[in-house]
Amino acid sequence: MATPKDITEQLAEQRRAAEEADAKRRAAQVGFPYLNLISTTVPTEIKALRLVPRAEAEQALLTPLQLVGKKLAVAAVNPTSPGAAAIIARLKTNYELEVFVASLSGVRHGLSYYQYVTDETKDISGRVAINQKNLESAKEQIKTIDAFKGAVTSFESPLVSQMLEIILAGSLALGASDVHLEANEATGVLRIRIDGLLHTIDEALEKHVYLSLVSRVKLLSNLKLNIHTEAQDGRFTIETQDRNIEIRTSVIPSEYGETIVLRLLDPLALKVDLESLGWRADDLAIVQREIRKPNGLILNTGPTGSGKTTTLYAFLKYTFRPEIKVITIEDPIEYHLEGISQTQVNPGVGYTFASGLRSILRQDPNIILVGEIRDEETAEIAMNAALTGHVVFSTLHTNDAVGAIPRLIDLGAKPQVVGPALSLVIAQRLVRVLCPKCRVAQPIDASFRAKIAAFLTHLPARVDRAPYAAPSLYEPKGCEHCGNLGYRGRISIFELFEVTEAIEQAIYRNPTEIELKTLSRAQGMTTMQEDGILKALTGQTSLAEVERLTGVIEWPSAS
Numbered sequence: 001m002a003t004p005k006d007i008t009e010q011l012a013e014q015r016r017a018a019e020e021a022d023a024k025r026r027a028a029q030v031g032f033p034y035l036n037l038i039s040t041t042v043p044t045e046i047k048a049l050r051l052v053p054r055a056e057a058e059q060a061l062l063t064p065l066q067l068v069g070k071k072l073a074v075a076a077v078n079p080t081s082p083g084a085a086a087i088i089a090r091l092k093t094n095y096e097l098e099v100f101v102a103s104l105s106g107v108r109h110g111l112s113y114y115q116y117v118t119d120e121t122k123d124i125s126g127r128v129a130i131n132q133k134n135l136e137s138a139k140e141q142i143k144t145i146d147a148f149k150g151a152v153t154s155f156e157s158p159l160v161s162q163m164l165e166i167i168l169a170g171s172l173a174l175g176a177s178d179v180h181l182e183a184n185e186a187t188g189v190l191r192i193r194i195d196g197l198l199h200t201i202d203e204a205l206e207k208h209v210y211l212s213l214v215s216r217v218k219l220l221s222n223l224k225l226n227i228h229t230e231a232q233d234g235r236f237t238i239e240t241q242d243r244n245i246e247i248r249t250s251v252i253p254s255e256y257g258e259t260i261v262l263r264l265l266d267p268l269a270l271k272v273d274l275e276s277l278g279w280r281a282d283d284l285a286i287v288q289r290e291i292r293k294p295n296g297l298i299l300n301t302g303p304t305g306s307g308k309t310t311t312l313y314a315f316l317k318y319t320f321r322p323e324i325k326v327i328t329i330e331d332p333i334e335y336h337l338e339g340i341s342q343t344q345v346n347p348g349v350g351y352t353f354a355s356g357l358r359s360i361l362r363q364d365p366n367i368i369l370v371g372e373i374r375d376e377e378t379a380e381i382a383m384n385a386a387l388t389g390h391v392v393f394s395t396l397h398t399n400d401a402v403g404a405i406p407r408l409i410d411l412g413a414k415p416q417v418v419g420p421a422l423s424l425v426i427a428q429r430l431v432r433v434l435c436p437k438c439r440v441a442q443p444i445d446a447s448f449r450a451k452i453a454a455f456l457t458h459l460p461a462r463v464d465r466a467p468y469a470a471p472s473l474y475e476p477k478g479c480e481h482c483g484n485l486g487y488r489g490r491i492s493i494f495e496l497f498e499v500t501e502a503i504e505q506a507i508y509r510n511p512t513e514i515e516l517k518t519l520s521r522a523q524g525m526t527t528m529q530e531d532g533i534l535k536a537l538t539g540q541t542s543l544a545e546v547e548r549l550t551g552v553i554e555w556p557s558a559s
Contacts (some may be wrong), residue, residue, distance in 0.1 A: 019103045023077075027101035027224075030080050037075060037106030046117055046219060048072060051095075052087055054114045058085040063102075063110030070095055075102040075110060113226065116219055138169035143482045145199050148174060152190060152202050160212040167213075168238060174483055177264055181213060183257030188213070194483070195432045195490050196305065214251075214258050221249040221259055229253050235332075241327075244410075248332065265334050270310060272337075274318045277311060278491040279539075280531065282462045286424070286496055291315050291393075296423030297386035299373075299391070301398040307492050308395045309334055309431045312369055315393055316340060319367060328369035329356040345371070353378045361385055370394040376412030383413060383421035400528070401427035401497035402516045405507060413518040417505035425497040429549045430490040431532055431541045436480035439539065451555040455533065458556050460524040463534075471537040475544075491540060493532040493549070497525055529553065 020036055027034035048064035049057075051072070053458035057063060060083030072095035076084040079099050091097055102110070119331040142148045155163055171179050188210025202312040205213075218225055221234030231252045238245040247327045248263035271277060279287065290298060290434050298315070300308040313335065320326055320339055328337075331345040331353070341362070345351055351359075354377040356372055361381075372395045373379050386392045397409045404425040408418050444452070452471050459465070476486020497520050499507075506519055532546035533553065547553055 013364040016105065019105055020409045021113070023101055023103035023106070026078070028058055030078070030101065032079055032099050032101045035075055035100035035102050035106070037102045037109050041277055044114070046225070048074075049117050051091065054111075054117065056083070056087065057114070058111055060087055061104065061107050062087055063107050063113075065100075065110065071098065072096065073098045073100065075100040075107060076310075077102065077104050077107050104186055107389065116215060116225065138166070139173040142170045143480050144171045145174070146203070146484070148192075149201050153441050160216050163209065164213060164216050167201075168247075168262075171264060172238075172266065175269065175489075177269070179262040179264065179506075181210065181217070181260040181262075183210065183254055183259055185256045188257075194485065195487055196430060197432075205322075211257070214260060217249060217260055217262065220252065221247075221251075223249070223251060228258055246334075248334075267335060270313070270335050272310070272314045272317045272335075275313045277314055278535070280526075280534065281464060283494055283496050283526070283531075286498065287315075287426075288311070288318075290424040290498075291319055293390070293391065293423060295386055295389050295391055297383055297392045297394070297421045298424045298426070299394055299396050299404050299422070300394045300399060300426045300428065302428050303397065305430070306428055307372070307490075308428065311426070311492065312393045312395070312430060313337060316367065316369060325364060326367045326369075327360045327365040328371070329353060329360060330369070330371040354381060357381045357385070361390075365390065367391045367393070372396070373408075373411070379408055379411045379413045380417075383417050386421040386423075387417070396511055398427070400450060401425040401495050404497070405511075405516060406513060409510065415507050415510055419499065419507040422507075424499065425498075427495045427528055428492045429528055429532075431493055431535070431545045431549055432487035433489045433491050433540055434474050435474055435479060435486055435488045437481045438477040438479035438486065440477045442473040442475050444471065444473055452537065455530075455557045459530065460521070460526055462524045463526060466536060468537045472539050473536060473543065474539045475542055487541075487545070491535065493528045493535060493546070495526060495528045495531065499522065 014115065018036070024034045048067040048112035051067070052062070052064050056520065060076065061078070062074055062084045072091060074088070074091070074097065076099065078084060079088060079101065088097060088099060105264075134155050139152055142151055151166055151170055155166055157163065167179060167190065174192065175205055176192040176194050180189075180191040180193070180198065182189040182191065187203070187207060188198065191198045191200050192207055215225060218232070220236040223232045223234045231250070233251070234249045236247050236249070238247060245267070246265040248265065250261045250263075251258050252314055274287070275284065290296070302308050302313050311440040315336060316326055322339070325341070325345065327341045329343050329345060333342050333344045336342065343356060345353060345356060353370055353372065353374060357368070357378060358381055360368055366392055368385060370378065370392065373382060382392050382394055396404050396407055402425070403431040405418065409415060456465050456468055478486045482488040500523055502523065503516070503519055506515065528545065529550040532550055533543070535541050536543045536546055543553065
C-alpha cells in the first residue's frame with residue numbers, strides 16, 4: 001500500500017514531467033532546441049555565469065551554461081521575451097551563441113549556481129592565499145590531532161572559504177600529506193593522512209557544510225560544479241609567505257555524494273638530498289656508483305605512496321650539472337625542480353608516456369625520468385634508450401626488487417634486451433620515524449639479544465655490523481612534539497637488486513623469482529625487512545612498524 005510520502009513523490013514526478021513536456025512544446029513553437037537542465041548533465045560554469053549579472057538573469061529567466069573559447073551556451077524559459085532577447089542580442093556581439101529552451105524549474109536550477117559567484121570568487125585562478133598570521137596561529141594552536149578536531153568542530157563562521165582555510169592550515173601544521181572529504185548518508189567525514197595513516201578529524205560534518213566544502217574545492221580546482229556522476233581531477237595552489245604549496249584534487253562519485261581527496265605537495269616536506277633518504281652506507285655506495293654511469297635503466301619499485309618519485313627526484317638532483325640535459329615525463333608533475341625540463345602526460349592530446357618518451361629522445365637528453373612504465377611500448381622505448389647512451393630512471397609496480405624482471409617480461413619486454421639495459425632495481429617502503437623526544441626504551445632479554453646476534457650474522461658480508469654492536473629498541477609513546485602519535489616523519493627502507501653479469505646471464509633463461517632471489521642473495525642483497533630491522537636496532541623506528549610494512553619477522557635460530 002502506497003504511503004502519503006510515496007503519493008507525494010509520484011505527484012511531484014508527474015508535475016515535473018508535465019513541465020518538461022510543456023517546455024519541449026514551447027521550444028518547437030519558437031524554433032529553439034529543448035534542453036532538460038534537471039535530468040541532463042550540463043556543466044554550468046562560473047566563467048559563463050559571470051557574463052550576465054545575476055539580477056538581470058533572474059528577471060529574464062535566462063541562465064548561462066558553458067563557455068568554451070568563444071562558444072557560449074545559454075538556456076531560457078522563453079528566449080523571445082524582451083529581457084531574454086536583449087541579453088541574447090548583447091552576448092551575440094562577442095560570442096558564438098547556442099540558445100536552448102528549458103523549463104522554469106530547469107532555469108531556476110541553473111540560476112542556483114549564482115550563489116558561488118561572489119566577490120571572493122571573481123579573481124579565482126586556481127590560487128588561494130592563506131593569511132600568514134592565520135597559518136602561524138594554526139601552527140601554534142594545532143599541534144595534535146585532538147586540537148585539530150576541536151578547531152574544526154567548534155568553527156561557527158558561515159563562510160565556507162574560512163572553513164576550508166582552517167582545514168588546509170591545520171593539515172599543513174600537522175604535516176599531513178592528504179585531506180579526505182567523504183560523504184555519508186546524512187553527514188560528511190573529514191580525515192587527514194599523516195605519515196601514511198589516516199586520522200578522523202570530524203565524522204559528523206553537517207551535510208550542507210560538507211556540500212559547500214565540495215563546491216568550494218571544485219571551484220578552486222576549476223572543475224565542473226554541477227557534474228556529480230563523473231570523476232574529475234584538478235589542482236590549485238596555496239600561496240604562503242615563504243612558499244607555494246600545490247594541491248592535487250581528485251573527485252569521484254560515491255553512494256551518498258562526491259568524495260574528494262586533496263594531495264598536499266609541500267616543497268618543505270620534500271627530501272631531495274640523496275643522503276637524507278635513509279640509505280645504509282653500503283647501499284648508498286652502490287646507488288651512487290650506478291647513477292653516475294653514462295647509460296642504463298634504473299627502476300624503483302613499490303606501491304603508490306612508497307616514496308618512489310621522491311627517490312628519483314633525489315637521483316636527478318644528485319646527477320644534474322649545467323652541462324647535461326635532463327628531461328622528465330610525469331603523471332602529474334608533483335614538484336618543480338630547478339634546471340630540469342619537466343613535462344606532463346596528456347592523453348587527451350595523445351601525449352602518453354610512450355609517445356612523450358619517443359619525443360623526448362629527439363631532444364638529445366643525457367638523463368630521462370619516466371614517471372612509470374605501464375605498457376610494452378614504454379618499456380621497449382625506455383630499455384632501447386638505456387642501450388643507446390641514455391640514463392633512464394623510472395618506476396614499476398611490483399612487491400619487491402626481484403619481481404621487476406618477470407614484470408617486464410610479462411609486459412612483453414625481450415629477456416635479451418632486459419638484461420643488458422637494466423642496471424639496478426630498487427624496492428622501497430616508508431616507515432614512520434619514532435619521535436626522538438618521547439620514544440621509550442624497550443628492554444632486550446638475553447634470549448632476544450641472541451636472536452638479534454644471529455640475525456646480524458646472517459646478513460651479507462657488505463653490511464657493516466659496527467653500528468649495531470650495541471642494539472637499542474624503542475617503542476612509541478606520544479607527546480606534543482609529535483602530536484601524541486609517537487612518530488614524526490618517515491624514512492625509507494630499501495632493497496637493491498644489482499644486475500650483474502651473472503644476473504644478466506640468468507635473465508636470458510627467463511628464470512623464476514626464486515632463482516633470482518637466490519642469485520641476488522649470493523651477491524649480497526639485503527631485503528627491505530632486514531634494512532627495516534637494522535633501522536629499528538638503532539632506534540629510528542620500531543619493530544612493530546617494520547612488521548606493519550613488510551610482514552611478520554621470522555628471526556633466525558640463535559643456535
